[in-house]
Amino acid sequence: MENAKRFILFILLGVVLLTYAGCSRKDKPSDQITICFAFQDLETEYWVAAHKAITETLRARNIRVLERNAHQDANRQLEQIRDAIAQDVDGIIMIPQDGESAVTIIGEANQAGIPIGVFNRPPADRSKPALVVVADNERIAEEAVAYMAEAAQKLNRKMTPLILVGDLGDQNSIERKNGFYKAINAHPDLFKEPIEVPTKWDAVTTLANLEAALQVEPRVDFLFTSSDFLYPQVKAVLEPLGKWKPIGDPAHVILGGLDGDSAAYTLMKEGYVDATGVQDLFFEADAIMEALLDAIEKGQSTPEKWIQDPGFALTQENMAEREMDMWGYRILKAEAGS
């Protein structure tokens, strides 16, 4: 036992000495730029595509990328970015868990004098300088649902709307829900009270909750999913009920979503989906990288710029002209090309 204690004391002494030595040692400076890309998770095709676009582009430019996945935990993201700051990274690109934690994390980067860019989820306020690229989720959702409402009006009956709500801890999800309600409330005579189905951004939860909701209210004929990645679950529930029908069929459920992924494009092409809100993923990714690299080059430690992704609603009406602007379509085309 005495030997073990001596050994531990020896180890601890070693740690103290080496720590002291480590504190006085400095890393060799390198010309290579290092960027920390910290994201909250990759639960949808949108985030996967954004991750791919950002990491591949940066690496192609010989930039060292430190990827950090916070698994939807704001505190973990804060810890990861603090660790990146301790490594003296040249810049940070962050997909924050939410706007509030983004403000705190931007503050950490500002204090360390490291430029930071926020991708797709805006900080809750502009009190701390950052580069921000953001889509207007509320407006895009409202636009898509407004088109769906127009289609519903042609049916001359009172509709039973349902919304698949995302994770209520996610600001994008709340904004999409708000956009949905804005469009619905604009037609008080057309719609019954909307049914809200929580999904927690999880496919299994969505399947179970949507099945339960349709057992209680089988007359649902207007459905908006807060994210396109849930379409397979929508189909799995509607199909056995004879409600998975293309536009024009009397049993067709008016369908819409938001993101603009490849599944949504295919379903629109096949005539199952009426409209989908589209964020311009590639524009957003390019914009944040260019802004950050520009700030690094100019030696700016706390650059500030808000870049707006206007986004749009891709509908059955404008599909022919605008499908090229949908990132899901472009991914499909690229895959087909390769």
Added chain:
Amino acid sequence: MKMYRILLRWPEKVVLSDHFVLVLTALYFLLIWAIYPHMAGHRNLANLLSNVWPLLALVIGQMFVLIVGGIDLSQTSIMAVTSVLGAMVMAMRFDPAKFQHNPLWGVIFSEQGGWLAGHSSAVPAAIFVMLAIGMGIGFLNGLAVAKLRMPPFMVTLVAMSFFSGLAIYLTRSENIMHLPASFIAIGKGAVGPIPSALLIVVSLAAVAFVILNRSVLGRWFYAVGQNIRTASVSGIPTDRVVILAYVFSGFCAGIGSILYSARLEAGRPTLGRNLLLDVIGAAVIGGISLFGGKGKVLWAVYGVLFFVVLDNSLNKMPIEFYSIDIIKGCVILMAALLDALRTRIAANQVIAVGAA
């Protein structure tokens, strides 16, 4: 020959030592430090330690419940609900655009702030509310386990679901910002050169140490965890002991909530959502038994240190994110295997001594 025998028995002694996880952590730290020099940099060490304190508060609470043979899955939801309720007491202002449709708007909080916004007692009152509610939820958990004889896993799983849902309901998923600077200082500030969080959690650890090692109550905790029937026959008020363990766990979750809310500068309905695995993982890695009757404050400290150093080191590596999860899983598995090895060696030694 003597030297040879000592050398031969030396690894066994280290493996069986109470400080085995610390040795493991130190060796791992040295290994990573050799590869990434900034591992031992001042800023990184400060980060590393600041990540230890709030997690340690939770693990200490979890340890009490594990010692009595239970488990508290509701700790993170206690954190969430106390985080938002504390913020509702002390926040300096609320954004009407986000909160005016909240059922508590105009009742508990308004645009001018929380219930006691601006009042000198706002922060102490909020802290009191957070701790009291944490203990209250712990009391309910303990009551269901001890008096209703419900399985701890089930009780705390339901509590987790209920209170995390309640936290979201109370805020309609909105985070509550504009917390007073004096509250934020608890998580980010320092008293002289010593971080406030360190002072709080070291005090908590000291209290936990005294309870477990210097009081009759501590012996009761272990006795209940080892064999509740024997403990009961021996005259130990087992129900009260179990309830107290859950109350203490709720109290520690309240402390964790204060520290995490302060460092994130917001009352968050999703606070600590993914932290449970870290809490239980750190406790088990430290050597605290999931089957009850075994656990020490020092082991909790070592388990948390191991977890935090592992996380921190993985953040240094220029590897793809999924590799991080794989590596983390492998390292935890290795630590768990080593723990199993220790248990086997210790059991063999007991058998050998018995045979002799």
